[in-house]
Amino acid sequence: MSSADNVLRQARLALNRLTIFKDITLDNEGFTLFDRFLGVLREAEDNWEEAFKVYHRLVGKLLAHSLETPFPSLGSVWQDFILDRILLMDNSFTRRVEQGGVIPGPVLKAAEADLLALQCLYNLERSDLEQVIGTGTGVSLDQWNLLPWEKPVSTPVEASSYALQLKQTFQSGLNWDKLLEPLMFYYRKVGTGSFSYCHAFRFRDTDEGPLLKAITHPDPIRLSHLIGYETQRQQVIRNTEQFIKGYPANNLLLYGDRGTGKSSTVKALIHEYGNRGLRMVEMSKQDLNKLPVLLDLIRYRPHRFIIFIDDLSFEEGEVDYKHLKAVLEGSLEARPDNVLIYATSNRRHLVKERFSDREFNGDGEVRSQDTLQEKLSLADRFGMTITFTSPDQEQYLDIVQGLARQAGLDVNPGDLRQQALRWALWHNGPSGRTARQFIDDLIGRLAMEAGGNH
Numbered sequence: 001m002s003s004a005d006n007v008l009r010q011a012r013l014a015l016n017r018l019t020i021f022k023d024i025t026l027d028n029e030g031f032t033l034f035d036r037f038l039g040v041l042r043e044a045e046d047n048w049e050e051a052f053k054v055y056h057r058l059v060g061k062l063l064a065h066s067l068e069t070p071f072p073s074l075g076s077v078w079q080d081f082i083l084d085r086i087l088l089m090d091n092s093f094t095r096r097v098e099q100g101g102v103i104p105g106p107v108l109k110a111a112e113a114d115l116l117a118l119q120c121l122y123n124l125e126r127s128d129l130e131q132v133i134g135t136g137t138g139v140s141l142d143q144w145n146l147l148p149w150e151k152p153v154s155t156p157v158e159a160s161s162y163a164l165q166l167k168q169t170f171q172s173g174l175n176w177d178k179l180l181e182p183l184m185f186y187y188r189k190v191g192t193g194s195f196s197y198c199h200a201f202r203f204r205d206t207d208e209g210p211l212l213k214a215i216t217h218p219d220p221i222r223l224s225h226l227i228g229y230e231t232q233r234q235q236v237i238r239n240t241e242q243f244i245k246g247y248p249a250n251n252l253l254l255y256g257d258r259g260t261g262k263s264s265t266v267k268a269l270i271h272e273y274g275n276r277g278l279r280m281v282e283m284s285k286q287d288l289n290k291l292p293v294l295l296d297l298i299r300y301r302p303h304r305f306i307i308f309i310d311d312l313s314f315e316e317g318e319v320d321y322k323h324l325k326a327v328l329e330g331s332l333e334a335r336p337d338n339v340l341i342y343a344t345s346n347r348r349h350l351v352k353e354r355f356s357d358r359e360f361n362g363d364g365e366v367r368s369q370d371t372l373q374e375k376l377s378l379a380d381r382f383g384m385t386i387t388f389t390s391p392d393q394e395q396y397l398d399i400v401q402g403l404a405r406q407a408g409l410d411v412n413p414g415d416l417r418q419q420a421l422r423w424a425l426w427h428n429g430p431s432g433r434t435a436r437q438f439i440d441d442l443i444g445r446l447a448m449e450a451g452g453n454h
Contacts, residue, residue: 007124007128007129007132008038008041008132010120011038011120011124012035012038012428013117014117014118014120014121015031015034015035015038015117015121016117017036017113017114017117017331018114018117019110019114020091020093020107020110020111020114021086021089021093021104021111021114021115021117021118022026022114023089023091024085024086024089024118025091025217025221028085029061030062030065030081030085031085033054033057033058033061033103033300034058035053035056036054037051037054040054042354043133043135044240044351045259052144052318053134053154055144055145056145059147059148061144061299062078062148063077063078063147065077065080065081065083065084065149066080066148069084070197070198070216071084071087071161071163071164071197072161072163072164073110073152074149074164074167074168074171075151075152075167075171076148076150076152077147077148077149077150077152077270078122078124078148078149078261079108079122079171082118082122082149083166083167083170083171086118086170086183086301087163087166087167087186087196088095088192088193088194088196089192089193089223090192090193090194090195092429093107093302094187094192094193095192095301097184097187097188097192098187098188098192098301098302099301100188100302101301101303103184108180109181111130112180113175113177114178115176115179115180115183116175116176117179117276118176119175119176119360122170122176124149125149125156126146126149126150127142127423128164129149130145130146138253146389149439154253162186162189162190163186163190163196163197165171165174166182166183169182174415178388184321188302191301191302191303193211193277194214195279195301195303195418198214198215198216198217198276198279199218199270199271199278199279199280200214200270200274200280200281200282201213201214201215201216201279201280201281201282202282202283203281203282203283203287203290203294204280204287205286205287205290205293210290210294210297212281212294212297212298215282217393218267218270218271219264219267219270220271220273221264221267221268221269222268222272223237223265223269223272225268225406226261226264226268226432227398227399227406227432228391228395228398228399228401228432229261229265229388229432230260230285232254232386232387232388233261233265235384235386236252236254236265236266236269236342236386237272239252239271239272239384240269240306240311241277243304243306243340244273244276244277244278244304248386249340249383250340250382251328251340251341251342251343251381251382251384252340252342252343252381252382252383252384252385252386253343253344253345253379253382253385253386254266254342254343254344254345254386255344255345255346255379255385255386255387256346256387256388256389257388257389257390257431258346258347258431258433259428259431259432259433259434260388260389260390260391260431260432260433261327261388261432261433262388263310263311263344266280266306266310266344267280267308269306271289276305277302277303277304278303278305278306279298279301279303279304279305279306280305280307280308281294281305281306281307281308282309282310283307283308283309284309284312285309285312285313288309288323288324288453289323291323291324291327292323292327293306294307294317295327295335295336295339298318298336298338298339299336299338299339301338302338303338304338304339304340304390305336305339305340306339306340306341306371307336307339307341307342308342308343309324309342309343309344310343310344311344311345311346312343312344312345313346313441324341324378324381325381326379328341328381329376329381331395336371343380343382368404390429390430390431391430391431392430393430393434394420395430396420396424396430396431396435397420397434398415399435400416400417400420400435400438400439401413401416403435403436403439404416404442406437407443409439409442411442411445411446419438420435420438423437423438423441424438
């Protein structure tokens with residue numbers, strides 16, 4: 001057997017002998033294309049055109065990953081790709097580790113063997129590929145684009161993270177079966193899959209089933225950016241702090257007028273507590289019937305989850321509020337200890353109530369008051385209701401001045417006041433949102449004027 005054939009054989013054996021880490025190859029097109037490329041080379045040696053095409057699709061996937069990776073890059077593109085797939089793996093093994101469960105000895109042995117197989121793939125170098133494709137193809141090596149296997153120019157990596165530390169450990173040259181314990185520590189400490197690097201998610205009920213879509217660019221709003229409503233915000237912060245630290249905490253209903261910062265307050269929690277284990281899942285009202293499904297997806301994760309339902313209210317005839325009501329309090333199945341629900345609404349009682357609900361309307365319902373009380377009781381199921389009322393004129397101007405200071409605007413206070421009042425009159429009235437919109441417009445106008453002077 002030639003050395004080139006041996007490279008092919010060892011690489012394919014490494015791919016096909018994975019057991020615990022098999023999901024790495026099943027769920028990623030990069031490994032699928034790599035396996036197909038090796039297969040074409042071995043089984044159809046005269047079909048170099050097909051091998052050439054598959055190989056360049058593989059290169060495209062590897063280079064795209066190098067642009068999209070959520071972790072600090074280390075090693076060649078190929079090596080970095082393999083390490084990232086290990087860090088991101090999310091299956092029954094990694095989830096059991098994540099939960100701190102006991103792993104049987106045979107499973108640990110299989111995981112160690114898998115790591116050695118992945119190390120074999122990791123150690124594949126440019127010279128190995130040159131051996132495989134360098135003879136009899138009729139295509140020069142330059143045209144095969146071996147960039148993903150090039151060693152990168154050494155550049156310092158400034159990011160400091162568990163992911164980088166673990167990558168450096170795997171790059172150290174130790175046999176990877178000896179690194180299972182550090183890897184398991186990483187899964188327990190940081191999490192698995194997208195939960196390991198992403199703090200915000202959106203629940204979607206798709207044709208393929210329910211899923212949590214990672215939000216890689218959440219709203220950048222931070223608690224320090226918010227002006228006014230300090231009393232209300234401190235209640236939210238205190239409750240969230242209790243939750244993060246594992247103490248009892250309440251589901252929250254943030255109720256009040258539009259534009260007062262209810263949603264911004266909740267979204268800002270991601271940046272404040274994400275590095276301390278908080279994860280936020282946005283759920284639409286239309287998907288509330290799938291709330292038990294969502295709870296099953298996150299119940300055994302080590303993170304703390306806030307399910308965020310924005311602009312919550314129900315019209316006459318809608319019954320989805322019953323799903324939420326059961327989860328808040330009243331279902332036989334307990335809400336997980338690692339989950340709270342934070343909702344915002346412009347309506348105090350959430351379910352639309354008509355005067356006719358309080359009167360006998362002849363529709364035959366004997367216990368109409370029971371129906372009314374069922375509707376009104378939804379808001380009561382939230383442990384805390386925090387009220388955000390529209391600011392008066394002076395409070396609105398205080399918010400404007402605070403935002404102007406944050407932006408570093410040098411504007412005459414009297415002019416700022418007059419412009420802010422005029423903006424509120426012409427637009428949506430005084431509110432925190434109106435103040436933000438006014439400041440954004442003012443920043444843009446001042447920048448345009450300064451640019452026009454150059």
